[in-house]
Amino acid sequence: MAKPDLLRLSPRRQVLTQNARGWNEWRVVRSRKRVTSSQAAILICDMWDNHSFRGAAERVNDMAPRMNEVVKAARARGVHIIHSPSDTMDFYAEHPARKRMLAIPAVTPPTPAEHPDPPLPFDARERGSDTNETKGGRAWTRQNPAIEIRDEDVISDQGAEVYRFLRHDGLTTLFIMGVHTNFCVLGRTFGIKAMVRWGVDVLLVRDLTDAIYNPAMPPYVSHDQGTKLVVEFIEKFWCPSIHSRELVAQ
Numbered sequence: 001m002a003k004p005d006l007l008r009l010s011p012r013r014q015v016l017t018q019n020a021r022g023w024n025e026w027r028v029v030r031s032r033k034r035v036t037s038s039q040a041a042i043l044i045c046d047m048w049d050n051h052s053f054r055g056a057a058e059r060v061n062d063m064a065p066r067m068n069e070v071v072k073a074a075r076a077r078g079v080h081i082i083h084s085p086s087d088t089m090d091f092y093a094e095h096p097a098r099k100r101m102l103a104i105p106a107v108t109p110p111t112p113a114e115h116p117d118p119p120l121p122f123d124a125r126e127r128g129s130d131t132n133e134t135k136g137g138r139a140w141t142r143q144n145p146a147i148e149i150r151d152e153d154v155i156s157d158q159g160a161e162v163y164r165f166l167r168h169d170g171l172t173t174l175f176i177m178g179v180h181t182n183f184c185v186l187g188r189t190f191g192i193k194a195m196v197r198w199g200v201d202v203l204l205v206r207d208l209t210d211a212i213y214n215p216a217m218p219p220y221v222s223h224d225q226g227t228k229l230v231v232e233f234i235e236k237f238w239c240p241s242i243h244s245r246e247l248v249a250q
Contacts, residue, residue, distance in 0.1 A: 011240035037078035045178030048140030053129035159189030
């Protein structure tokens, strides 16, 4: 493991306030946060090798090399790496990183805390992709190969396993990146909602995520704007976000 380093972060969240005329408005608030790298982990959510929606698969392929460079730099600074490609644990059954996770003694997560859960800015359950054709069924088999998995990393798609890894290694901060922001990143058992309710200090890496959204559906904005709406929603109601450069810059 690399020598611990100090991560200098500028978390961004949004706060409902009133302007000078007494009108409600959302205001971006930035703070300063210092985290020892050896006490932090990055979780990579569902960056699969393929996807049922062609557009989703193409965006993951575009994002994966950049994500790998960020993960590589953060690992070199002492940050722990958790790979969470859901539904692919059989593929990794013999991988040292999977075995390392399974060897950690079990820890029962706390009772989830109550937390407001307002609706997302849009409903993408139907026609959620901006490409019409689908591959049908489960198209993924493993994590995107552009993202390196090292033996010293861990692999899991279960929230309870991720939680026990954090507690076993004394990790206090969890950075989450990957797809899709409005479904898996928020809703998986290892996602933002679960971790926040378990009392984990979570930050979304906002430039290394992507939403499932079809511009043909409400609110009729671009795909990138749809992702931006979900990121802002998370900053308002769930956790702050950072930019990936904050994990790389010395």
